[in-house]
Amino acid sequence: MHARTGPAEREQDTPARPPLVRELLLVAGLFLVYKFGRQAATGHTAEAFRNAHRVWDWERALRLPDEGTVQGVLLHGGTLVQWANTYYTAVHFPATLLFLCWLYWRSPGHYVWARRVLAALTGAALVLHVLMPLAPPRLFTATGLVDTGRVYGPTAYSAAPATDSVANQFAAMPSLHVGWAVMVAVGLIAATRSRWRWLWLLHPLTTLFVVIGTANHYWLDAVVAVALLSVALACVRAPGRRRGSRIVRSGPGMRSGHDVRTGHGVRGTAADGWPGTAKETEPVAAPARMSGLPLAVSGTAR
Numbered sequence: 001m002h003a004r005t006g007p008a009e010r011e012q013d014t015p016a017r018p019p020l021v022r023e024l025l026l027v028a029g030l031f032l033v034y035k036f037g038r039q040a041a042t043g044h045t046a047e048a049f050r051n052a053h054r055v056w057d058w059e060r061a062l063r064l065p066d067e068g069t070v071q072g073v074l075l076h077g078g079t080l081v082q083w084a085n086t087y088y089t090a091v092h093f094p095a096t097l098l099f100l101c102w103l104y105w106r107s108p109g110h111y112v113w114a115r116r117v118l119a120a121l122t123g124a125a126l127v128l129h130v131l132m133p134l135a136p137p138r139l140f141t142a143t144g145l146v147d148t149g150r151v152y153g154p155t156a157y158s159a160a161p162a163t164d165s166v167a168n169q170f171a172a173m174p175s176l177h178v179g180w181a182v183m184v185a186v187g188l189i190a191a192t193r194s195r196w197r198w199l200w201l202l203h204p205l206t207t208l209f210v211v212i213g214t215a216n217h218y219w220l221d222a223v224v225a226v227a228l229l230s231v232a233l234a235c236v237r238a239p240g241r242r243r244g245s246r247i248v249r250s251g252p253g254m255r256s257g258h259d260v261r262t263g264h265g266v267r268g269t270a271a272d273g274w275p276g277t278a279k280e281t282e283p284v285a286a287p288a289r290m291s292g293l294p295l296a297v298s299g300t301a302r
Contacts, residue, residue, distance in 0.1 A: 179225035
């Protein structure tokens with residue numbers, strides 16, 4: 001005898017996909033909030049440079065690696081530094097958007113979870129941008145670092161940071177480049193089962209190398225971003241692993257969670273309430289006399 005679940009129970013294993021139009025409007029709204037929120041934090045140039053001096057001193061006190069060492073690797077070749085600048089300007093938003101689109105189509109439960117985590121991370125980052133404006137290393141001459149975007153290209157920033165109408169160049173803390181990249185890797189690792197899925201960690205590692213080497217962020221910017229992401233992941237409930245199908249039996253002699261016997265010498269295991277799929281029943285020797293017992297099995301029994 002094989003116990004099978006009905007269509008209604010199988011549908012519960014896969015969360016419903018959210019309405020597409022609603023999700024497009026929601027993601028677009030989050031993007032606009034992100035853009036306008038960063039613009040709202042402009043106009044604090046002097047404070048941004050004072051904070052840059054503090055962060056630089058904190059890193060030296062903590063004996064963090066010198067950002068100049070990473071940049072020195074990029075400056076060994078013009079092609080490598082241009083590739084890093086391109087990665088910084090062109091990968092951040094498209095990679096995150098493709099990540100959300102793929103999850104929406106392939107794993108709706110993980111999509112909703114990832115969207116909520118990204119929204120929480122971005123909101124917390126915007127608050128910190130307002131509370132602590134910070135000039136990036138490329139603008140803080142005391143670091144001795146090169147603005148690779150301006151020198152080698154391409155760059156996404158205006159030559160006049162204080163009057164830049166496209167982006168807030170004094171919003172280095174935390175690094176959303178790093179935070180979003182780590183979330184992309186975490187989300188893809190959680191939503192897939194391939195043994196190669198851990199290679200997605202190359203994306204945040206590459207992003208970290210790029211943002212430090214191009215002098216767009218300090219080490220502490222990345223540390224704070226990962227810390228905020230960790231809090232968001234702890235607060236937003238992740239989708240649980242798929243639980244086993246529930247088998248419902250009724251009638252005399254049927255007890256959920258225990259071995260049961262049927263009228264044809266077959267013993268089954270009631271797996272109600274336990275993760276994993278129900279075990280197939282195994283035949284046992286039938287008693288000499290056995291009256292038929294009513295057996296109600298969800299789906300089809302044979």
